[in-house]
Amino acid sequence: MDATDAQTACFEAGIKFGTLYHQFAGTPVSPASADSLARAMEEAIENQPYCESVTVDVLVEALEAELADSAADYTELTGRFVEVEMTIDYEGHEVRTRMDMQDGYPLMRVVDVDPES
Amino acid sequence: MDATDAQTACFEAGIKFGTLYHQFAGTPVSPASADSLARAMEEAIENQPYCESVTVDVLVEALEAELADSAADYTELTGRFVEVEMTIDYEGHEVRTRMDMQDGYPLMRVVDVDPES
Amino acid sequence: MDATDAQTACFEAGIKFGTLYHQFAGTPVSPASADSLARAMEEAIENQPYCESVTVDVLVEALEAELADSAADYTELTGRFVEVEMTIDYEGHEVRTRMDMQDGYPLMRVVDVDPES
Amino acid sequence: MDATDAQTACFEAGIKFGTLYHQFAGTPVSPASADSLARAMEEAIENQPYCESVTVDVLVEALEAELADSAADYTELTGRFVEVEMTIDYEGHEVRTRMDMQDGYPLMRVVDVDPES
Numbered sequence: 277m278d279a280t281d282a283q284t285a286c287f288e289a290g291i292k293f294g295t296l297y298h299q300f301a302g303t304p305v306s307p308a309s310a311d312s313l314a315r316a317m318e319e320a321i322e323n324q325p326y327c328e329s330v331t332v333d334v335l336v337e338a339l340e341a342e343l344a345d346s347a348a349d350y351t352e353l354t355g356r357f358v359e360v361e362m363t364i365d366y367e368g369h370e371v372r373t374r375m376d377m378q379d380g381y382p383l384m385r386v387v388d389v390d391p392e393s
Numbered sequence: 394m395d396a397t398d399a400q401t402a403c404f405e406a407g408i409k410f411g412t413l414y415h416q417f418a419g420t421p422v423s424p425a426s427a428d429s430l431a432r433a434m435e436e437a438i439e440n441q442p443y444c445e446s447v448t449v450d451v452l453v454e455a456l457e458a459e460l461a462d463s464a465a466d467y468t469e470l471t472g473r474f475v476e477v478e479m480t481i482d483y484e485g486h487e488v489r490t491r492m493d494m495q496d497g498y499p500l501m502r503v504v505d506v507d508p509e510s
Numbered sequence: 511m512d513a514t515d516a517q518t519a520c521f522e523a524g525i526k527f528g529t530l531y532h533q534f535a536g537t538p539v540s541p542a543s544a545d546s547l548a549r550a551m552e553e554a555i556e557n558q559p560y561c562e563s564v565t566v567d568v569l570v571e572a573l574e575a576e577l578a579d580s581a582a583d584y585t586e587l588t589g590r591f592v593e594v595e596m597t598i599d600y601e602g603h604e605v606r607t608r609m610d611m612q613d614g615y616p617l618m619r620v621v622d623v624d625p626e627s
Numbered sequence: 628m629d630a631t632d633a634q635t636a637c638f639e640a641g642i643k644f645g646t647l648y649h650q651f652a653g654t655p656v657s658p659a660s661a662d663s664l665a666r667a668m669e670e671a672i673e674n675q676p677y678c679e680s681v682t683v684d685v686l687v688e689a690l691e692a693e694l695a696d697s698a699a700d701y702t703e704l705t706g707r708f709v710e711v712e713m714t715i716d717y718e719g720h721e722v723r724t725r726m727d728m729q730d731g732y733p734l735m736r737v738v739d740v741d742p743e744s
Contacts, residue, residue, distance in 0.1 A: 279403060279488075279503035286400040287490075287503050290407020295538070299415040301653035301703065303533055309553035316550030319543035323584035348732065350557035352652065354703065371396075373404075381699065386396035386404050412655070418536035418586065420650055426670035433667030436660035440701035465615065467674035469535065469588065498582065513637060513722075513737035520634040521724075521737050524641020533649040605630075607638075620630035620638050 285366035288326045289373045293384045306350040310334035328363040355382025402483035405443045410501045423467040427451035445480040472499025519600035522560045527618045540584040544568035562597040589616025636717035639677045640724045644735045657701040661685035679714040706733025
């Protein structure tokens with residue numbers, strides 16, 4: 277069957293998460309540069325179609341903890357250091373999504389679909 | 394409302410497309426290296442959860458046409474040079490997807506959701 | 511022979527250019543998001559060792575010209591849309607570098623090495 | 628002063644390393660997909676100017692060790708899982724380079740410049 281609008285909204289939400297993660301993973305990041313990276317990630321993804329809002333939190337405390345055990349003063353961005361909330365609207369179907377660490381992995385998930393179908 | 398399994402399947406499909414595109418866009422590519430890049434893209438994405446199969450076609454003729462007008466013998470991978478088919482299976486819900494050029498843009502879309510909901 | 515310090519300074523400069531270009535190429539970008547992306551690129555690369563300063567100019571006029579011919583309101587970052595100046599200092603050897611478009615290609619080059627060897 | 632040919636050769640070598648690392652870091656990788664990824668990395672970078680040869684070794688044993696402690700069956704490519712040798716030739720100046728882990732970090736370095744200047 278063709279996708280419903282709610283299904284397409286979920287597909288579009290997934291595209292944005294894959295984009296955000298794989299475009300920016302590996303970026304050199306430090307506590308001092310966390311904020312500019314977060315803003316750039318938000319504004320880059322908000323360019324994409326159907327993307328209502330993106331909030332990126334680069335976790336400065338987690339970066340500081342990583343670097344405390346390190347000879348370096350920066351590291352590479354990975355899922356341990358970032359939390360994301362994103363809202364997609366496709367043809368009136370709003371999908372709220374979230375990425376954060378669950379059981380040691382960055383988990384991308386749909387929080388809410390409204391209306392349901 | 395919580396996402397249905399079919400909606401989650403579509404979300405997962407979107408993640409794979411965003412990953413594939415933004416991990417590999419920008420890769421130096423030539424007609425001679427098109428095949429190794431396509432295989433790596435397929436096998437990389439097939440590692441991801443719920444991903445049944447990925448077929449990537451790097452379009453050698455489109456590369457050749459681009460390079461015929463160019464002083465260079467390679468270019469950067471972008472949507473003009475790649476077609477993708479992907480099947481996701483999440484909890485028995487199969488989503489077939491496709492990316493190819495439509496009206497001058499690489500369009501990622503859901504072809505079919507089975508069963509419907 | 512082992513690399514001289516001036517040669518190592520040039521090697522380090524090249525690493526930063528490859529990083530900057532291939533980390534950020536493909537990022538969705540519009541005139542409105544050009545500035546946040548430029549700041550993130552600068553601060554990300556300045557984290558890397560021996561990097562004294564990075565100045566990134568995302569070319570809003572070039573973006574606007576591209577989008578004027580387009581149905582979309584954003585595009586993907588590529589060398590046509592960015593100019594970079596970077597200064598590396600390795601053990602007192604300063605290397606100034608630049609990337610801009612030359613003959614239709616983004617050319618990364620060493621502008622100056624001081625002292626010479 | 629302008630860069631010497633040997634310095635430019637080192638700059639070009641650095642570009643290739645930055646490209647290789649930041650294009651492919653973050654790619655989903657497993658022991659089964661290690662080989663296709665390594666071949667694609669080699670052939671992609673060999674497209675770039677002045678690049679004589681690239682050898683990429685994705686470290687299957689290191690991947691297996693990582694995954695043995697994990698609920699996942701793949702991970703993201705990072706410097707812990709890859710060793711690279713690369714030879715650049717710019718105007719008769721050959722630069723041999725290498726990346727591998729040193730003191731817990733992936734270190735990119737010039738092994739040899741021939742002739743010296």
